[in-house]
Amino acid sequence: MAALVKMFIGGEFVDSASNESIPVTNPATQAVLGEVPFATGAEIDRAVASAQAAFQTWRETPIPERARLMLKYQDLLKRYQDDIAKGLALETGKTFADAQGDVWRGIEVVEHACNVATLMMGETVENVARRIDTQSYLQPLGVCAGITPFNFPAMIPLWMFPMAIACGNTFVLKPSEQDPMTPMRLAELFVEAGAPQGVLQVVHGGKQQVDALLTHPDIKAVSFVGSVPVAEHVYRTSTANLKRVQALAGAKNHMVIMPDAPKAQTIDSLVGAACGAAGQRCMAISVAVFVGAAKAWIPDLAQAMSKVAPGPWDSKDAAYGPQISPQARNRILDFIAKGKEEGAACLLDGSDCRVAGYPNGNWVGPTLFGGVRTDMTIYREEIFGPVLLVLEVDELDQAIATINANPYGNGTSIFTSSGGAARRFQHEVEVGQVGINVPIPVPLPFFSFTGWRRSFFGDQHAYGKQAVRFYTETKTITSRWFDDVAATGPNMTIRLQ
Ligand code: NAD
Numbered sequence: 001m002a003a004l005v006k007m008f009i010g011g012e013f014v015d016s017a018s019n020e021s022i023p024v025t026n027p028a029t030q031a032v033l034g035e036v037p038f039a040t041g042a043e044i045d046r047a048v049a050s051a052q053a054a055f056q057t058w059r060e061t062p063i064p065e066r067a068r069l070m071l072k073y074q075d076l077l078k079r080y081q082d083d084i085a086k087g088l089a090l091e092t093g094k095t096f097a098d099a100q101g102d103v104w105r106g107i108e109v110v111e112h113a114c115n116v117a118t119l120m121m122g123e124t125v126e127n128v129a130r131r132i133d134t135q136s137y138l139q140p141l142g143v144c145a146g147i148t149p150f151n152f153p154a155m156i157p158l159w160m161f162p163m164a165i166a167c168g169n170t171f172v173l174k175p176s177e178q179d180p181m182t183p184m185r186l187a188e189l190f191v192e193a194g195a196p197q198g199v200l201q202v203v204h205g206g207k208q209q210v211d212a213l214l215t216h217p218d219i220k221a222v223s224f225v226g227s228v229p230v231a232e233h234v235y236r237t238s239t240a241n242l243k244r245v246q247a248l249a250g251a252k253n254h255m256v257i258m259p260d261a262p263k264a265q266t267i268d269s270l271v272g273a274a275c276g277a278a279g280q281r282c283m284a285i286s287v288a289v290f291v292g293a294a295k296a297w298i299p300d301l302a303q304a305m306s307k308v309a310p311g312p313w314d315s316k317d318a319a320y321g322p323q324i325s326p327q328a329r330n331r332i333l334d335f336i337a338k339g340k341e342e343g344a345a346c347l348l349d350g351s352d353c354r355v356a357g358y359p360n361g362n363w364v365g366p367t368l369f370g371g372v373r374t375d376m377t378i379y380r381e382e383i384f385g386p387v388l389l390v391l392e393v394d395e396l397d398q399a400i401a402t403i404n405a406n407p408y409g410n411g412t413s414i415f416t417s418s419g420g421a422a423r424r425f426q427h428e429v430e431v432g433q434v435g436i437n438v439p440i441p442v443p444l445p446f447f448s449f450t451g452w453r454r455s456f457f458g459d460q461h462a463y464g465k466q467a468v469r470f471y472t473e474t475k476t477i478t479s480r481w482f483d484d485v486a487a488t489g490p491n492m493t494i495r496l497q
Helices: 043-059 063-079 081-093 098-111 155-166 181-192 207-213 230-238 263-279 294-307 326-341 397-405 419-428 466-472
Strands: 007-009 013-014 022-024 034-037 124-129 132-140 143-146 170-174 200-202 219-225 244-246 253-257 287-289 347-348 367-370 387-393 413-415 433-436 455-457 472-480
Touching: 007 043, 013 181, 043 143, 043 170, 043 200, 043 207, 063 098, 063 155, 081 098, 081 181, 098 155, 098 253, 132 200, 132 387, 143 155, 143 207, 155 170, 155 181, 155 200, 155 219, 155 466, 170 207, 170 413, 181 200, 200 347, 207 219, 207 230, 219 230, 230 244, 230 455, 244 294, 253 263, 253 397, 263 287, 263 387, 263 413, 294 347, 294 387, 294 419, 326 347, 387 397, 397 419, 413 419, 466 472
Parallel strands: 143 170, 143 219, 170 200, 219 244, 253 287, 253 413, 287 387, 367 387, 413 433
Antiparallel strands: 007 013, 007 200, 022 034, 124 132, 132 472, 244 455, 347 367
């Protein structure tokens, strides 16, 4: 059996005592890279207890010291960026450049966490009544948990634990069981940066381990990123257990192409946004809405998409890598078959995709469907592969109405040279992240990641200022000092006097 992936509990990298495990594979070859254990109930309890014990001292650690840990951590992540990216490419199949991007977008959150003292500043008002002042503080919650998906094994764990820990909390991370080795590397570097024992724990597993965290009485808040059905389950179970929760879910992202858009840049952007990362991004564009005369560009899009092809992580020619697993590939192939069966026109078919030298890879070629109707399965479901659907409408209003009728609201974009059209789109579209001539508008960490509708369950969003609110409780202090003031008798009203 391949080496067991360690867990990180109580400041130590430990082997699980579990007798349940699954292999972690290279998606381009099926070579087994390691064996990931599914933590026992006792191990989950130990991880939470260790985080709970560490919280008592970590919450008292001065904020500049917490910021310094993040400064050191971002330095180490930058130093080992390529090394992390290589490991990440092996277990996800991503191209090296895309793997570097995955790490980089996580580093940006750690950079932001270095600014935690400013981010945690409360508010003060003097003289709210005579000689009475009010101030507010943000205080950490306690033990927080994070559950992450397979598609960004560096970036998404880094959306969570650095902000939570910088705010003074301790953390238990349960990364995706499909690529747990990158998160372990992140934990190793966190230790090297000087993280005190018990501040971060990493446990592995699937549904059972997640449910143990969601129902654990000592966990105060849950951050989740993953598919819609699991996000709904996480949201319901966490709230039923009286926990704070943010659950970021799946998507169906539309890009609107106006006839006045710059054609070459628009098509390039569309191809990258649909096929990049093998379409395994929650912000990937999966529906292109061509408006009016822009419909004439659909053959050019098919032509451009036919020129990109997947390949192994270290190939300079690979536009993207394999799907994460044979099951994920088969699911996409089923959708492609269903699209044909329901009458969509397959303008480019990537079902039978082969890559020389990699006969066992989970390859899917770029796939383009025209003649799509919104009642088709391929339109209603998130496919999560390099499959782009084309819708055709006559007016911008129809494009906006279509997007607003779709249940998801993660990301959308419009390509146009009209300020008026862009302004109308950004105002009227009911989607949380909007790009104007930017296909994948994932905000940098000084903003927050703001999916809407069925792409998000909760209130405060991930990273940015909203993460600080999510990982803290607000305390207000109203104070008066009796200095030279004569007694005035009891105040029998609610008004401050
Ligand atoms: P997934 O929902 O299968 O798994 C996510 C996490 O939940 C994993 O850690 C997994 O172990 C756990 N899990 C799986 N089934 C569970 C269950 N029944 N009960 C409790 N926990 C369970 O998602 P995935 O396939 O790893 O990731 C892809 C999905 O994530 C896509 O739908 C994608 O759109 C979404 N995603 C969303 C965002 C966002 O920001 N909105 C970002 C990245 C990915």
